Amino acid sequence: MVPRAYTSDLRAEQAARTRERVVRAAAEELADRGYERTTLARIAERAGVSLETVKAHGPKRALLLAAFELTFAGSEGKESLAARPEGRAVAATSDPEAFLDGLVDLVAAANARVSGLWSAFTSAARGDEAVAAELDALLERRRADLRASVDVLEAHGFRPYAPRDEAAEALSYLLGVEGYTHFVVGAGWSAARYRAWLRDAVVRLVAAPPGADVAT
Secondary structure (H helix, E strand, O other): OHHHHHHHHHHHHHHHHHHHHHHHHHHHHHHHHHHHHOOHHHHHHHHOOOHHHHHHHOOHHHHHHHHHHHHHHOOOOOOOHHHOHHHHHHHOOOOHHHHHHHHHHHHHHHHHHHHHHHHHHHHHHHHOHHHHHHHHHHHHHHHHHHHHHHHHHHHOOOEEOOOHHHHHHHHHHHHOHHHHHHHHHHOOOOHHHHHHHHHHHHHHHOEEOOOOOOOO
16 A cells, blocks of 8 residues: 555656646746737747646636736735735734834735736736636735735734725735836836835835824
8 A cells, every 4th residue: 555655645746746837837928928929839838748738737717827826925826925924924023113024025025926927917807707707806805915914014003094994905006016017117126126115105105103103
Protein backbone atom coordinates (compact mmCIF):
# COMPACT_ATOMS: atom_id res chain seq x y z
CA MET A 1 0.00 0.00 0.00
CA VAL A 2 2.84 2.43 0.68
CA PRO A 3 4.24 2.51 -2.91
CA ARG A 4 0.73 3.01 -4.30
CA ALA A 5 0.06 5.91 -1.91
CA TYR A 6 3.43 7.41 -2.80
CA THR A 7 2.64 7.18 -6.53
CA SER A 8 -0.74 8.80 -5.97
CA ASP A 9 0.81 11.65 -4.00
CA LEU A 10 3.48 12.14 -6.64
CA ARG A 11 0.91 12.33 -9.42
CA ALA A 12 -1.14 14.82 -7.44
CA GLU A 13 1.95 16.97 -6.88
CA GLN A 14 2.84 16.84 -10.57
CA ALA A 15 -0.72 17.75 -11.53
CA ALA A 16 -0.66 20.71 -9.15
CA ARG A 17 2.63 21.94 -10.60
CA THR A 18 1.26 21.65 -14.13
CA ARG A 19 -1.88 23.50 -13.11
CA GLU A 20 0.13 26.35 -11.63
CA ARG A 21 2.37 26.53 -14.68
CA VAL A 22 -0.67 26.79 -16.96
CA VAL A 23 -2.39 29.40 -14.80
CA ARG A 24 0.75 31.52 -14.48
CA ALA A 25 1.26 31.36 -18.24
CA ALA A 26 -2.35 32.43 -18.70
CA ALA A 27 -1.80 35.35 -16.33
CA GLU A 28 1.25 36.53 -18.28
CA GLU A 29 -0.44 36.12 -21.65
CA LEU A 30 -3.63 37.89 -20.55
CA ALA A 31 -1.70 40.76 -19.01
CA ASP A 32 0.47 41.16 -22.12
CA ARG A 33 -2.14 40.68 -24.84
CA GLY A 34 -5.55 41.24 -23.24
CA TYR A 35 -8.49 38.87 -23.11
CA GLU A 36 -9.61 39.03 -26.71
CA ARG A 37 -6.16 38.39 -28.24
CA THR A 38 -5.17 35.63 -25.83
CA THR A 39 -5.62 32.09 -27.14
CA LEU A 40 -5.29 28.72 -25.47
CA ALA A 41 -2.61 27.86 -28.01
CA ARG A 42 -0.47 30.81 -26.95
CA ILE A 43 -0.95 29.90 -23.29
CA ALA A 44 0.19 26.36 -24.07
CA GLU A 45 3.27 27.65 -25.86
CA ARG A 46 4.19 29.95 -22.98
CA ALA A 47 3.59 27.23 -20.38
CA GLY A 48 5.56 24.65 -22.36
CA VAL A 49 2.70 22.15 -22.37
CA SER A 50 0.36 20.73 -25.00
CA LEU A 51 -2.80 22.50 -26.12
CA GLU A 52 -4.79 19.53 -24.80
CA THR A 53 -3.30 20.10 -21.35
CA VAL A 54 -4.39 23.74 -21.38
CA LYS A 55 -7.87 22.78 -22.59
CA ALA A 56 -8.16 20.44 -19.61
CA HIS A 57 -7.76 23.50 -17.37
CA GLY A 58 -9.87 25.84 -19.52
CA PRO A 59 -11.91 27.38 -20.99
CA LYS A 60 -10.26 30.77 -21.29
CA ARG A 61 -12.83 32.32 -18.94
CA ALA A 62 -11.90 29.87 -16.19
CA LEU A 63 -8.21 30.47 -16.72
CA LEU A 64 -8.75 34.22 -16.46
CA LEU A 65 -10.46 33.87 -13.09
CA ALA A 66 -7.85 31.42 -11.79
CA ALA A 67 -5.04 33.68 -13.03
CA PHE A 68 -6.52 36.68 -11.27
CA GLU A 69 -6.89 34.84 -7.95
CA LEU A 70 -3.39 33.37 -8.12
CA THR A 71 -1.77 36.66 -9.10
CA PHE A 72 -3.66 38.84 -6.64
CA ALA A 73 -3.50 36.68 -3.53
CA GLY A 74 -0.84 34.06 -4.22
CA SER A 75 -3.10 31.05 -4.65
CA GLU A 76 -6.38 30.15 -6.26
CA GLY A 77 -9.58 30.57 -4.28
CA LYS A 78 -11.87 33.35 -3.13
CA GLU A 79 -10.16 33.89 0.24
CA SER A 80 -9.40 37.57 0.74
CA LEU A 81 -6.00 39.06 1.43
CA ALA A 82 -7.15 39.85 4.95
CA ALA A 83 -7.82 36.16 5.63
CA ARG A 84 -4.40 35.02 4.41
CA PRO A 85 -1.35 34.81 6.70
CA GLU A 86 0.15 38.12 5.54
CA GLY A 87 -3.17 39.89 6.02
CA ARG A 88 -3.68 38.41 9.47
CA ALA A 89 -0.16 39.48 10.42
CA VAL A 90 -0.94 43.08 9.44
CA ALA A 91 -4.22 43.06 11.38
CA ALA A 92 -2.43 41.68 14.45
CA THR A 93 0.00 44.61 14.51
CA SER A 94 -0.68 46.59 17.67
CA ASP A 95 0.95 49.90 16.69
CA PRO A 96 -1.52 52.03 14.66
CA GLU A 97 1.11 53.56 12.40
CA ALA A 98 2.72 50.19 11.70
CA PHE A 99 -0.73 48.75 10.98
CA LEU A 100 -1.48 51.46 8.42
CA ASP A 101 1.93 51.01 6.79
CA GLY A 102 1.33 47.27 6.60
CA LEU A 103 -2.13 47.70 5.11
CA VAL A 104 -0.89 50.09 2.45
CA ASP A 105 2.10 47.89 1.58
CA LEU A 106 -0.09 44.79 1.31
CA VAL A 107 -2.62 46.44 -0.99
CA ALA A 108 -0.03 48.28 -3.10
CA ALA A 109 1.91 45.07 -3.72
CA ALA A 110 -1.25 43.19 -4.70
CA ASN A 111 -2.31 45.99 -7.05
CA ALA A 112 1.11 45.98 -8.69
CA ARG A 113 0.87 42.23 -9.31
CA VAL A 114 -2.59 42.33 -10.81
CA SER A 115 -2.79 45.63 -12.68
CA GLY A 116 -2.30 44.09 -16.12
CA LEU A 117 -4.83 41.35 -15.47
CA TRP A 118 -7.42 43.81 -14.19
CA SER A 119 -7.73 45.34 -17.63
CA ALA A 120 -8.23 41.88 -19.15
CA PHE A 121 -10.81 41.03 -16.47
CA THR A 122 -12.92 44.16 -16.99
CA SER A 123 -12.64 43.88 -20.76
CA ALA A 124 -13.84 40.28 -20.70
CA ALA A 125 -16.73 41.22 -18.42
CA ARG A 126 -18.09 43.60 -21.04
CA GLY A 127 -18.62 40.76 -23.50
CA ASP A 128 -19.15 37.71 -21.31
CA GLU A 129 -22.07 37.52 -18.86
CA ALA A 130 -20.39 34.80 -16.80
CA VAL A 131 -17.24 36.89 -16.35
CA ALA A 132 -19.39 39.93 -15.57
CA ALA A 133 -21.13 37.96 -12.83
CA GLU A 134 -17.76 36.92 -11.39
CA LEU A 135 -16.59 40.53 -11.48
CA ASP A 136 -19.73 41.68 -9.66
CA ALA A 137 -19.19 39.00 -7.03
CA LEU A 138 -15.55 40.02 -6.64
CA LEU A 139 -16.49 43.67 -6.14
CA GLU A 140 -19.12 42.71 -3.58
CA ARG A 141 -16.57 40.62 -1.68
CA ARG A 142 -14.21 43.60 -1.80
CA ARG A 143 -16.90 45.82 -0.26
CA ALA A 144 -17.47 43.30 2.51
CA ASP A 145 -13.72 43.02 3.15
CA LEU A 146 -13.36 46.78 3.33
CA ARG A 147 -16.28 47.18 5.71
CA ALA A 148 -14.34 44.81 7.93
CA SER A 149 -11.20 46.89 7.29
CA VAL A 150 -12.98 49.97 8.61
CA ASP A 151 -13.71 48.02 11.79
CA VAL A 152 -10.03 47.06 12.08
CA LEU A 153 -9.01 50.69 11.56
CA GLU A 154 -11.32 51.69 14.41
CA ALA A 155 -9.92 48.90 16.58
CA HIS A 156 -6.48 50.46 16.05
CA GLY A 157 -7.70 53.86 17.20
CA PHE A 158 -8.49 55.47 13.83
CA ARG A 159 -11.66 57.56 13.64
CA PRO A 160 -13.65 57.30 10.38
CA TYR A 161 -14.95 60.58 8.98
CA ALA A 162 -18.17 58.93 7.80
CA PRO A 163 -20.47 56.04 8.74
CA ARG A 164 -19.08 52.56 8.25
CA ASP A 165 -20.56 51.80 4.82
CA GLU A 166 -19.61 55.20 3.43
CA ALA A 167 -16.09 54.93 4.82
CA ALA A 168 -15.77 51.46 3.27
CA GLU A 169 -16.80 52.79 -0.16
CA ALA A 170 -14.20 55.54 0.09
CA LEU A 171 -11.59 52.99 1.11
CA SER A 172 -12.59 50.75 -1.79
CA TYR A 173 -12.13 53.61 -4.22
CA LEU A 174 -8.70 54.49 -2.85
CA LEU A 175 -7.36 50.95 -2.56
CA GLY A 176 -8.65 49.71 -5.91
CA VAL A 177 -6.26 48.61 -8.63
CA GLU A 178 -7.55 51.43 -10.84
CA GLY A 179 -5.63 53.93 -8.71
CA TYR A 180 -2.39 52.01 -9.15
CA THR A 181 -2.97 51.84 -12.90
CA HIS A 182 -3.66 55.58 -13.07
CA PHE A 183 -0.67 56.75 -11.05
CA VAL A 184 2.03 54.14 -11.65
CA VAL A 185 1.23 52.77 -15.09
CA GLY A 186 -0.28 55.94 -16.54
CA ALA A 187 1.50 58.79 -14.79
CA GLY A 188 4.81 57.04 -14.21
CA TRP A 189 4.88 57.35 -10.42
CA SER A 190 7.30 55.16 -8.53
CA ALA A 191 5.92 52.44 -6.28
CA ALA A 192 7.16 54.40 -3.25
CA ARG A 193 5.39 57.57 -4.32
CA TYR A 194 2.16 55.65 -4.91
CA ARG A 195 2.34 54.06 -1.45
CA ALA A 196 2.96 57.44 0.17
CA TRP A 197 0.00 58.94 -1.69
CA LEU A 198 -2.20 56.03 -0.70
CA ARG A 199 -1.28 56.29 2.97
CA ASP A 200 -1.90 60.03 3.02
CA ALA A 201 -5.23 59.63 1.21
CA VAL A 202 -6.48 57.11 3.76
CA VAL A 203 -5.82 59.38 6.74
CA ARG A 204 -7.17 62.46 4.93
CA LEU A 205 -10.30 60.96 3.42
CA VAL A 206 -11.24 57.83 5.36
CA ALA A 207 -10.10 57.89 8.98
CA ALA A 208 -8.08 60.15 11.22
CA PRO A 209 -5.15 58.50 13.01
CA PRO A 210 -5.11 58.30 16.82
CA GLY A 211 -4.40 61.65 18.44
CA ALA A 212 -5.14 63.74 15.34
CA ASP A 213 -7.39 66.78 15.64
CA VAL A 214 -10.60 66.30 13.70
CA ALA A 215 -12.78 69.28 12.83
CA THR A 216 -16.37 68.89 13.92
